[in-house]
Amino acid sequence: xxxxxxxxxxxxxxxxxxxxxxxxxxxxxxxxxxxxxxxxxxxxxxxxxxxxxxxxxxxxxxxxxxxxxxxxxxxxxxxxxxxxxxxxxxxxxxxxxxxxxxxxxxxxxxxxxxxxxxxxxxxxxxxxxxxxxxxxxxxxxxxxxxxxxxxxxxxxxxxxxxxxxxxxxxxxxxxxxxxxxxxxxxxxxxxxxxxxxxxxxxxxxxxxxxxxxxxxxxxxxxxxxxxxxxxxxxxxxxxxxxxxxxxxxxxxxxxxxxxxxxxxxxxxxxxxxxxxxxxxxxxxxxxxxxxxxxxxxxxxxxxxxxxxxxxxxxxxxxxxxxxxxxxxxxxxxxxxxxxxxxxxxxxxxxxxxxxxxxxxxxxxxxxxxxxxxxxxxxxxxxxxxxxxxxxxxxxxxxxxxxxxxxxxxxxxxxxxxxxxxxxxxxxxxxxxxxxxxxxxxxxxxxxxxxxxxxxxxxxxxxxxxxxxxxxxxxxxxxxxxxxxxxxxxxxxxxxxxxxxxxxxxxxxxxxxxxxxxxxxxxxxxxxxxxxxxxxxx
Numbered sequence: 001x002x003x004x005x006x007x008x009x010x011x012x013x014x015x016x017x018x019x020x021x022x023x024x025x026x027x028x029x030x031x032x033x034x035x036x037x038x039x040x041x042x043x044x045x046x047x048x049x050x051x052x053x054x055x056x057x058x059x060x061x062x063x064x065x066x067x068x069x070x071x072x073x074x075x076x077x078x079x080x081x082x083x084x085x086x087x088x089x090x091x092x093x094x095x096x097x098x099x100x101x102x103x104x105x106x107x108x109x110x111x112x113x114x115x116x117x118x119x120x121x122x123x124x125x126x127x128x129x130x131x132x133x134x135x136x137x138x139x140x141x142x143x144x145x146x147x148x149x150x151x152x153x154x155x156x157x158x159x160x161x162x163x164x165x166x167x168x169x170x171x172x173x174x175x176x177x178x179x180x181x182x183x184x185x186x187x188x189x190x191x192x193x194x195x196x197x198x199x200x201x202x203x204x205x206x207x208x209x210x211x212x213x214x215x216x217x218x219x220x221x222x223x224x225x226x227x228x229x230x231x232x233x234x235x236x237x238x239x240x241x242x243x244x245x246x247x248x249x250x251x252x253x254x255x256x257x258x259x260x261x262x263x264x265x266x267x268x269x270x271x272x273x274x275x276x277x278x279x280x281x282x283x284x285x286x287x288x289x290x291x292x293x294x295x296x297x298x299x300x301x302x303x304x305x306x307x308x309x310x311x312x313x314x315x316x317x318x319x320x321x322x323x324x325x326x327x328x329x330x331x332x333x334x335x336x337x338x339x340x341x342x343x344x345x346x347x348x349x350x351x352x353x354x355x356x357x358x359x360x361x362x363x364x365x366x367x368x369x370x371x372x373x374x375x376x377x378x379x380x381x382x383x384x385x386x387x388x389x390x391x392x393x394x395x396x397x398x399x400x401x402x403x404x405x406x407x408x409x410x411x412x413x414x415x416x417x418x419x420x421x422x423x424x425x426x427x428x429x430x431x432x433x434x435x436x437x438x439x440x441x442x443x444x445x446x447x448x449x450x451x452x453x454x455x456x457x458x459x460x461x462x463x464x465x466x467x468x469x470x471x472x473x474x475x476x477x478x479x480x481x482x483x484x485x486x487x488x489x490x491x492x493x494x495x496x497x498x499x500x501x502x503x504x505x506x507x508x509x510x511x512x513x514x515x516x517x518x519x520x521x522x523x524x525x526x527x528x529x530x531x532x533x534x535x536x537x
Contacts, residue, residue: 388413
């Protein structure tokens, strides 16, 4: 029967159209309901994209600039929905999307900032839980171990010290990963040698034999004990890893010590006897100069030696290889992250050693028949500077919170040597007239200056044990040894061969007869312990 003017055939057509429209409306509502189930209370929001598995060559879409806060959950919680496999990574501060067609792919930034890049579910990443079965561990969690990242929660990743570069064609970035370390140095240096400089003899010894070697007693000199005490210093290292090329870095280093001083000072009115020994080139015998002798002279003799070492270096670092695995703890059978890395270094090394030795005698005659006073000074100064190329290797190993560093470097370059010898005699003391020459520093013999360049070699070895206090702060304790070839030291430049006829006031017709003065080179080394801290960012 017709309704509102419609025929029976028209009514059937409208019924079919209404049924089709209902089916079309039902499909999106069903999909919407499914999405609402996924985001219902108790489930975290999930972004799904229909992109082929990573094994295909279809490009994935750009990562959106959205993310969610990282939670404090300590494991991955798989969520199953039909045939789809979704992996939640709430332990990471991830910024990205999840793909589920044909495989599972997730991209994010690992918490801690040391690992940025892709992570694939079902694969091991730096000792993830998937690799624990290989170590025989029963559990993927132990004290201080992050089950997701595979690293100790307070350890710095050795293999990824810098962030990964962007996919953009042109990127300008400031370095965002680096380190700084400060160490206290308790080192020892090789002793400086010198001939006997001050001697004495028992009261009653004749004036001709007073202080004459070998019968005289040496009060100062005659050994290699100068500057053998511990030196206190500081070493600072600062480095940066490249953001564009994360396996390349650069570091600067400085270490130095305060000036060391050794001195000898003794005054006598004549008892005890004080003398300065030398070899008499005229007689060919051992002899001595009196400083204090009973009823003849009273005087004071002072010897002062100084030494100061400073060093600096600038070098590039390149990570050659790095391995990561999970070892098994013997205590709780839990996984312990383990890494080893080899770096090559290339740069410039600088060393400076400045030393001096001064001998001064202040004497006054107590013999009324031969009055007079003298102030006699001998001064020996040396300056050494090394500049050269340095190359080396550094091996770093980590097991849990502990690290071990082994350093081997070699510097080859030029050692600049400077020597200055001066002498003066003032008689009487306080007069405005000063004669050129002392006792061991004589004009025409060794007074003057010398500057030259020689080949220098500076190898360095070091070993450091570190303990990771926090993720970024590490405590270090270790040993360092440095050797330096072809160095001038003032004590070695003292030649105790003396021509008494050249002592001021010298006769103009006298000249030194004997072997010419020769500059003596030696080797220098420093070694010792260091303790300090290292901070990574």
